[in-house]
Amino acid sequence: MKLATDLPDTPVLRELMQLLHEEIGLPEHKTVSLKTAINLDLGCNGRDAQQLMEALEERFGLTLDDYDAYRYFQPAGHDPHLKRSAKGRESKVPLTIGMLYTAIVAQHWDTDSLEG
Template identity: 80%
Template sequence: MKLASDLPDTPALRELMQLLHEEIGLPDNKTIRLETAINLDLGCNGSDAQHLMETLEERFGLELADYDAYRYFQPAGNDPHFKRDAKGRGSKVPLTIGMLYEAIMAGQWDTQTLEA
């Protein structure tokens, strides 16, 4: 994986990048930046996205009370309940590595702050 030279060199970001590499894989041919969207640029969706967010919650003690998976991710392809709930939700908001990093540093998911 190629990391942008302007990424902060902090233990939290190193751990986040390692987790992303393990959980969803980071491409060798693309430079990873804070602006890289894990859903739109890296194709993370469905059960992979759900597992990733659960792992972030556990590993970093991240409070996800304000987090709405349907804003960012397509539902798992074989669950008709999730497809029905997701109807009318429209296009997805980019969920960037920077947003994940900010949430980890704050200890909570605050949609309004992270998307600003």
């Protein structure tokens, strides 16, 4: 995996990148930065997204009280052949590595501050 040169070199970020590599895999030929969206750029959705967020809770003690999975990810079992999407689920908000990192450091998920 290629990491952007401006990534902070902290133990928390190193552990987050290791977890992302274990849970969803990181591309070998694409540079990964804090702005990389795990849902839009890396294709993490459905069950993979659910497992990742559970792993973040467990490994980092992250509290996800304000987190809404449907805001970022397609649900597990999404049928790409459906002609109509559920209302409000067609476009997803990018969930970046930087957002995950910030939430881990703060120890909780605050949608407004992370997306602001």
